[in-house]
Amino acid sequence: MQNLKATLTLILLFFTLTFYAQEVTVLDADTGIPVDNIAIFNKDQSKTTVTDARGKSELDIFSPDERITFKHISYATYTTTKNQIERRGNRVYLHLKTEELQEVVMSVSKWEQQKKHIPQKIETFDARNIAFTAPQTSADLLQNSGKVFVQKSQLGGGSPMIRGFATNRILLSVDGVRMNNAIFRGGNLQNVISVDPFTIKKTEVTFGPGSVIYGSDAIGGVMNFYTQDPRFSFTDSLAFSGNVNYRYSTANNENTAHVDFNLGKLKWASYTSFTYNNFDDLKMGEHGPESYLRNNYVIRENGTDVLVANDDPKKQVSSGYDQVSFLQKFTYKPNSTWNYDLGLYYSETSDFPRYDRLIRPTSDGKGLRSAEWYYGPQKWFMGNFQITQKGKNKFYDGVKLTTAYQFFEESRHDRGFQDPELYSTREKVDALSLNLDFENKKMGDLHLYYGAEYVFNKVDSKGSMQNIETDEVAETASRYPDGSTWQTLAGYINGEYQLKPNLTLLSGIRYSQVWVNAIFDTTYYPFPFDEADIVTGALTGSLGLSWFPRSDLQVTLNGSTGFRAPNIDDIGKIFDSEPGSVVVPNPDLEPEYAYNGELGLRKNFNDVLVLKGTTYYTYLVDALVRRDFSFGGQTEIEYNGEPSNVQAIQNAAKAYVYGFEFGLEAYFNEHLSLNSNLTLTEGVEEDDDGTDSPSRHAAPIFGDVHLIWENQKLKADVFVNYNGEVSNNDLAISEQGKTYMYASDANGNPYSPSWYTLNFRSQYQITNALKASVSLENMTNQRYRMYSSGITAPGTNLVLGLGYAF
Template sequence: MKYSNKIKGIVVFISFIFSQALFGQEIQVKDIVNNRNISSVNVYNDNQSKGGITNARGKMDISIFADDEKITFRHISYLPVSYTKQQILENKNIVYLVKETAELSKIVISVSKWQQNKKEIPQKIVSIDSKEIVYTTPQTAADLLERSGKIFVQKSQLGGGSPMIRGFSTNRLLLSVDGVRMNNAIFRGGNIQNVISIDPFTIKNTEVILGPGSVIYGSDAIGGVMNFYTKTPKLSWSEETLVSGNANTRYASANREKTGHFDINIGLKKWAFLTSVSYSDFDDLRMGENGRDEYLRPEFVTSINGQDVVVNNSNPLNQRFTGYSQLNLTQRAKLVSDDIWEFDLGLHYATTSDYPRYDRLIQYRNEALRFGDWYYGPQRWFMANFQTQKKGNNTYYDNVKFTNAYQRFEESRNSRNFQDVILNVTEEKVDAISSSLDFEKRFNPKIKTFYGLEYVYNKVHSDGYDKNITTDEITDAASRYPDGATWQSMAAYASLEYKPNPKFTLQSGLRYNHIFIHADFDTTFYPFPFTEANTSTGAFTGSIGFSWLPNKWQITANIGTAFRAPNIDDIGKVFDSEPGSVIVPNPNLAPEHAYSAEFGIQKKIGSRFDINFTAFYTLLDDALIRKDFNLNGATEIMYNGELSNVQAIQNASKVYTYGFEFGFAAKFDKRTQITADLTIPRGEEEQADGTSVPLRHVSPIFGNVHFIYKNERFKFDVFTNFNSSITFENLAPSERSKAYLYAIDENGNPFSPSWLTFNAKSNFEINDNINITAALENITDQRYRTYSSGISAPGRNLILSFNYTF
């Protein structure tokens, strides 16, 4: 009996030792201040041949590492730390991280497509992480950019948002989602709203490069690059299945927004899945009580017994026919088969209801409202993105990423003149296929290279017809674009990072891009003097810059070139760009080239003050600008029943943009701080006679000031947003002709007035799972309209948001 008990004791002891060896190497990563678990921490060894990510509970098994192997822990919001496994086990399997307060130490991906420390980047980058996204509670991705305080956003309707960066916008800015360019062959020079297709609830972080990015991203990346990185599925890293997720509801009083969101993550040891659903319903937007009478909505068109009539608006503050709804679906799957291979599939779908173009619905002709209808059909976007990553550590690369994506864009325009029975419809669809192969290689501690190849193919489908709304009879009409047109891009790039010492980094790059365009023109409706367009054109772009870090300073400088090749919108569009004008095709276009310079200084004064300053300048040569044109000698043609001035996109100008960006932060103690941002952009377009006129997409001076108090679970922010005025003399000629968008000065001329709002926002974390945000924006109920926008901004607006994490 004693012998049997002794055997049992030995078995129990051996089992205990074995279990400790097997399960005792699961570690916990925590915040050193509040002891909270930290998920999504990257954990890896020196050569990154082994690694993983902490799960939703901040745990990970580190048994794959040797006892004396150094393990690094890195998270976007914390300072990185490194310990040997033995040290971690001796510390009771707990690793503490310290919150990162210095903006310079953040990790960014945008500049090279691989992780780099922000302090090594010679360009200015705006970073918005997931925690800030939850706090700002944006209705759309466009609002997310605007609320950063560093990017100006124009809106023609509630379902819109067109960013402006350093004097450029629309097709001179590049949108990217998870490394895939969203710009397609019909991105136009006018304001676009494709950014609203991106669901802000699925965004993990956003990085905006202010300035050119053509070396890595090719055509269109002249004024900036907006990179949206969506949430990735989280693995369990243990035998236990990880189930986590979020549920969110939001309400806004100004447009009676009703939003619901739900996502769930299921993580196994090698597989992980993330499913996300978001739905928003927006009613008509209410403008503010106090401001310019020109912005009021005194009357609108409605249909009574099948006839258009103009009726008085019982509440002129209500911007009738601005509401719409939107649905976003996301499905992601991730497979980590071993320490070398990783596979990631992302499926994204977004669709809106019909949504009116408000700026056209308030347009008058002969002192009467011009349109009975003007609305966009559902804007639909689908993307399937399959990405393969491999870790190497061989002669040619340390890491390689192969990205293949398919996108489908659908949009339509529907317009009908007042009391006309004919509804003109144009429908566009674009199929976009892209492949990119990106490499990262470190040759030694001082030299790292990034290089790759890219191919993009777009095919445009375009149709036009007239529909009699009384009889439903449909007849053929001119399409907006040449149907079946194609746009292709092939490119190769290389970038070098040289770091001779910890305080100095030199980064340079070179890219060659070749563009092919083919379009066949239908002369049934317009007597074009050509039947096809064939373009084959190439461009070299390059950049070089440095980041220098003397004591508590960062000094950066960067010079570079960028380009934009003409696309199908430039070459083949037929559209009424403004009242009384129509754009016609022009197949004889060449790329426009940009030459940019940037200089920045950031200084940390003691432990409390931080200031930064950036100066920028860009020359755009052979700029593709809308100018007067003639079609077979005719300077006017009939378009939709109206004699219209003929215009076309042409390589007709030089454009100059320049300006300054300032930032300031002061910390009074650990809980209280003040931040401020100010952007001063300028720009002009050179005319044929040598004179210059103001540039259309240069925003007014804008900025913000925030007074912030926060502790472990509570954050309170009182802030102002402001814009300067743009006088009639400083309005671009194309804007002067749109008086219905603007206020009227004492001389009867349109201008954009200055404005200032006061706002308050608070966030309260009830516990680790429940988060409540409440905001009161535009407290004084100002009535204002941001520059070039067709819709007035929200009046006093109460926003409530509830988030539950499990």
Template sequence: MKFLYIVFFVLLASISAQAQNIKVLNKITKEPIFGVAIYNIDKSKSVITNFRGEVELDVFSDTEIIYFKHLSHVLKKLTKLQLDGSNKVYLVSNTQGLEEIVISASKFEQSKKDIPQKIISMNAKSIQFINPQTSADLLENTGQVYVQKSQLGGGSPMIRGFSTNRLLITVDGVRMNNAIFRGGNLQNVIAVDPFSIQNTEVTLGSGSVIYGSDAIGGVMSFYTQKPKLSNSDSLLFNSNALLRYASASDEKTGHFDFNLGYKKWAFVTNASYTSFGDLKMGNHGPAEYLRPEFALGTNNGDVVIQNSDPLVQRFSAYNQFNVMQKAHYKPDEDLSFDLGLYYTTTSDVPRYDRLIRYNNDVLRSAEWNYGPQQWFMSNLQVTKLSSRSNLYDKIKATMAYQNFQESRIHRDFQSSIRNIREEAVDAYSFNLDLEKTFSTKTQFFYGIEYVYNKVMSQGEEEDISNGITNPSVSRYPNGATWQSAAVYSSIKYKPNPKFVFQSGLRFNHVVSKANFEENNAFLNLPFKSSKNEAGALTGTAGIRWSPSKTIQWKLNASSAFRAPNIDDIGKVFDSEPGSVVVPNETLRPEYAYGGELSLTLNFDNSFILDMSTYYTYLDNALVRRDYNLNGETEIMYDGELSTVQAIQNASKAWIYGFEVGLKMVITNQLHLNSQYNIIGGTETAGDIEVPIRHVAPSFGNTHLVWMSKNVKLDAFANYNGSLSFNQLAPSEIEKDYIYALDENGNPYSPSWYTLNFRAQYQINKSTTITTSIENITDQRYKTYSSGIAAAGRNFILALKYSL
């Protein structure tokens, strides 16, 4: 790591600010604006800003009116005398330009309409109106991300048939995925505080060229609040406080944030605390979802208690605390330093789907908790937005350290042995991203990345009758490491406003090492250690073509990969009742090859129809299959004879889908928005093809929104298709306890819908009230593959005060 620090600071030392006659900048972002046409009233004199926003005004006299014109900014006029010695001119972005800016496609701001891939985004204003309880709920509200929940303290996104470690999560440009991100359902996204988010971008489809391993199905990019500088010599102070209550989960949330801004320094502090009670499901729906009884530990042993209200999902309650501190230093217009510190912790989180399992008509578990889930990140970012270097115009260097801690605590009904497994990951990363503009038509983006993860893991058995503990098999090989090094580049060619071509390549080299000596005392593996190395070359190419103002076509082809991580290579866990997953050192990366075609029809922004179709082929897919250990197909694990399984490159998969979105301006105040998604796919299991586990049912939403000066109303419906018994993946059929039963007694996922209403009223400049009634008809339903039923009729009230 010392080498990276040296490189980092040598780069900083080489950065210097340059200025010419004047520089034209965006008033909000302070970024230079390339291609601003500057001319006098009869256009007899004209000049254009270069890629640093610089231009000479020598051709103009001091008193003649000069016009500054740029497509995505408001026209500005002034005289040289009005500059009053200043060498900077600020232009205001027009509304259309602001809506089109995205960051996740190249790590630098780009026009959204130029990106061949589909990216959906949400800003702080829309997030405040949605008022999500977690970041998983925020993603679900996009209408294009499906969310599974095994417990109330969960939320595992699914995008275009992919989930968990085949999707990538980033926070302020830093990848959150680590070496133990699993193929099962993940709840890490809820560690991101929705109150801290300034904007969110979701890339639908592969993002491997920019983000590397895991970005097969999509990238979820969260950008948190930025500290705001003062434009004067006085301190800029603003603050927000919020209280929220939700009836279905008895949620109580408190949040505050404040900003201190000086001319060159700014700080923002953000903190939230949420307490969730046991979630209550709806009245109308499958009886299989009810909670008729629950296990309870007493001084006289475990007993089964009849639930006084079967709609209340005992035990699902938990609480969560989030805090963030950021500092921003901007010594000049082009150079900035950003430091971010983030911390999230939870209470024990009951894993509800394990608490409702039965064994011979008796509840299987007396307790099953995820221990406190903790995440810490420190992130230092240095950005230079203008340079005269031949190598780059913009440069961004990011160094980050993350620590993840999690544990699993479970005990069988009427057993005195409590199994405890604890994991921690230290994750270091370094990114250097650069942008170079060669001409008005061509931009080049490139960078390097290094990631290092170290895994700590231990297991023990505690006898609750006497408090004695003994070591047991750990979930992962203790001390295992995972490293990734990569170089990547992409180019954007825009010969005219109607056509854009983008293409990119990335080469990744991944090395993982694990020592199994500690676990061999329990498993007797045929190897003591393993080293897995893999190289991967991925690419993308796409075009955006707008033959007219009404029609826009997008075509994109890409390849992506996921390298085996420590969870794949070295995990030991009970995947399902009577099965245990053991390590496999022979794994190779899985590859995805896909294409996407999109058509947007825009009729004067009053009627917009957006359609996309996509296809992905997954080769060498990493899947869980039956295995043998030293010739044995069954071993004892946690006191139970279990079938041996392992992650293997044993499958191929085909995933396809169609998405359609509609936006209609009925009147200036009344808008209609709708989204619908159809997904299908199969994978090989031996000689047959079976449904894929993470292909969600057809789903969508429709919103009718009315807006006035101080009021915003939203009447909306969420709806979801069914999956019959024959459409369920084999691994889902084995979890029949989370599903409803059809007329033949087989598990299936029923269709459902909810009717909802949301309102926001700005009482005055400082005070805003947001209220919602969700699931008005009190439906009892589960999102596909979820262990916990969704909230029944839910009243939500939030009061925000801004200073």
């Protein structure tokens, strides 16, 4: 009988433990990989346990509502309860601590490398920092970093400037696929807003030429956006998790909603994301130049264009727009060697006004030139399929095949005041790319990275003219030669050699062959040529070193070359560049080349103060610039019914850019820190005739200072952003004619005034699942414009956000 009771007691105890035992799995928040040796303990550390090699540990010793802490030397400390862990599927995700020198980057070779071995300057922004700054677009994400200058012609815009270069002289990449296409222009670009900041896992910005790995266009730098990866379950059961976010901003009455969710099994996983943005007209600040005010605008009334007074001149009428973004990623990993990844990306805006064109005055200054000027929906789709194999091989230790198809669509629509004709151009680009990248770590201290790339672009371009009174539509000249193509084939090799434990050498070389073909339609313009058929090649290279003379001092030195081959926008575009001027095609173009040198220093004072500085010099030859031109012997032609001065893109200049970049990080205690950035850039373009002028894309001095307080639940940031003045003498010639965009100095000449803003940002973790954010930007309500921007920046702006993780 006693034996029976003992047996029943044991059975009851077994079932009790079976049904009530709770096991937790601790995972890396970025990779989803289990983390071992995580210490788990209660408040007085009377109860402790540790995760095993599978990241697992039993929590039976803790009571359901007892506060439990997860701690590891490499991860941020995390506190929760058993009940909350159970609601999250018995999984805990930990974030790596920010240790800059140990950080892994992928931009330089397309494979993981230690950042401390890289001689080029690279800045990274992870998902936590992005979520804290709560950017409206990816352009704002870059601007919030304090290290990249962003120009805006309209609210639906954002054209990054890096080291005096912008637009088609810097390269955008999304998950390893180049976004730059054959119609990326020298004028301001807004393609970066197609990347949804909610989906970004990490952004890496490489400063200086990156042509060895990325080919044409990577002169000023490379911006790599890496989106979230699907997470595996690491158990036999299906893992389900996700996030819901909402954000509201007062300056443009923003309403943003976002949802994402992840499904994971042992061998496959799926990540789905959807974001909707609604932006109303943007309101500027109270204190600043009166010339920035929107005093009047055009409406259509009883079939006639009418100039009406703006009831609120600080409201920038006709600047709002909507956007939707979708991302779907699948990953399949049948074993530890192979990985298959499929990504589907889609972004589309509504029509959005080009604000800087809507504020252009008439020649007498009493009216506005345009009744309408807007971009049609900006659409971007990418299908990206990637196969990765890792493991020992005779020729490589890793191989990655990336195939991608992209579709771009954009359009422009403009109509003069009281002109019934609405002129439109619509462009579509089909882009195919194939990348084969190898990693080899079999040669002692020498690590080799090599590969090949093929890119093909085809441009579809149409032009039309619609009479808005009769609805009659007629064909007109297209912006680009319809059916034109741009393609490149390239091979590269990059090597990282550990000369000494404290000295690393990085060197690479690439050869690119480029073909451009366009046939010109002479129906509307008597072109003195029928075809552009350009075949050109470029050899680029880099050589740099990273040296630690002491453990707390790093010295980097790097020399590199970059190039940009002419694209369809350069050789075949027809458009009005500014009032009274028209740009025409030029089929006789050659690549431009950049030669760059930079020196960097980083000093760590006892992990309390870190100082960083970089100086660089870049020389550009055969620069592709817009200059006056003779078109079939004519220096003036009629464009959209208006006599216009003829210009074209030409290899007509040299340019040099130099600058200094400083950074400071100070840690007063575990909660309070300070960081600051300062960038100074100078640039000059020199024409073949010996005349020179300031570079258009050399940003003014800019920087920020942040004082940050943080504990486990609350993070708060009080910071100042500031920009220096650009005097009239320092404005590029092309900018001096845009008087409607700039303030007037004491002599009545256009210039860009200096400005500053005082800001506050905070985020509070209400529970492990729920967090809220409150920010107050431009607290002193300054009225200012970023240099070269057509739209005025927001005034005082209250930003509210709420996020829930499930």
